[in-house]
Amino acid sequence: xxxxxxxxxxxxxxxxxxxxxxxxxxxxxxxxxxxxxxxxxxxxxxxxxxxxxxxxxxxxxxxxxxxxxxxxxxxxxxxxxxxxxx
Numbered sequence: 001x002x003x004x005x006x007x008x009x010x011x012x013x014x015x016x017x018x019x020x021x022x023x024x025x026x027x028x029x030x031x032x033x034x035x036x037x038x039x040x041x042x043x044x045x046x047x048x049x050x051x052x053x054x055x056x057x058x059x060x061x062x063x064x065x066x067x068x069x070x071x072x073x074x075x076x077x078x079x080x081x082x083x084x085x086x
Contacts, residue, residue: 012074018042
């Protein structure tokens with residue numbers, strides 16, 4: 001299965017933004033509602049990137065393992081696939 005580039009871009013942006021929000025919350029306010037809302041969104045985006053990278057036909061082993069890097073895995077996959085927008 002080949003995954004469109006746009007899918008990886010959206011998931012990578014969501015993963016990175018939610019990671020920054022979680023870290024900013026941890027460093028400043030430590031509000032439980034923010035963690036409860038953003039934490040699952042970050043985890044879901046992370047899992048989407050990992051699963052789709054592992055199921056992508058064009059991804060080699062290095063690309064699949066690059067997807068496991070939290071926060072930046074989606075961008076690493078995009079770079080490794082070296083695809084230009086669909």
